Amino acid sequence: MLPSLVHRHRHYALMMIEMALRGRLGEGAMTTWRMLMLKTGASLRSLRRWCAAFVLNALRWLSAVLTVLAVAMPSLLLLDAYGQAGNVAQRLLASSITLAGWLDADHPADTALRVMWCWGWNAGVGRLL
Numbered sequence: 001m002l003p004s005l006v007h008r009h010r011h012y013a014l015m016m017i018e019m020a021l022r023g024r025l026g027e028g029a030m031t032t033w034r035m036l037m038l039k040t041g042a043s044l045r046s047l048r049r050w051c052a053a054f055v056l057n058a059l060r061w062l063s064a065v066l067t068v069l070a071v072a073m074p075s076l077l078l079l080d081a082y083g084q085a086g087n088v089a090q091r092l093l094a095s096s097i098t099l100a101g102w103l104d105a106d107h108p109a110d111t112a113l114r115v116m117w118c119w120g121w122n123a124g125v126g127r128l129l
Contacts (some may be wrong), residue, residue: 027090061092
């Protein structure tokens with residue numbers, strides 16, 4: 001059993017990975033690689049690898065997350081494919097907060113990806129990064 005701040009197969013804390021993903025891929029994100037390196041203490045290679053893996057797996061994950069949310073919250077605006085701006089990675093980051101809130105309302109939004117990753121692993125979606 002790993003503590004909640006550690007992700008399987010990663011040397012960095014989940015908060016740092018999430019900070020990098022939201023900073024680089026989130027809606028309106030303008031964070032440079034250099035700024036992320038200073039914020040997280042991660043190497044440029046790690047930051048790029050995390051973002052590339054997230055983008056690569058985002059479509060599969062978004063489909064799984066939206067399927068669950070469609071059953072749990074059918075009137076959710078996030079489910080309107082025509083009303084959503086942003087790319088797949090941005091939509092996945094946005095939906096992670098909604099999923100985390102539905103799964104465990106006690107967790108703040110800044111741990112949404114941790115909650116989503118635990119759900120995905122147990123739901124058979126596999127690794128996101």
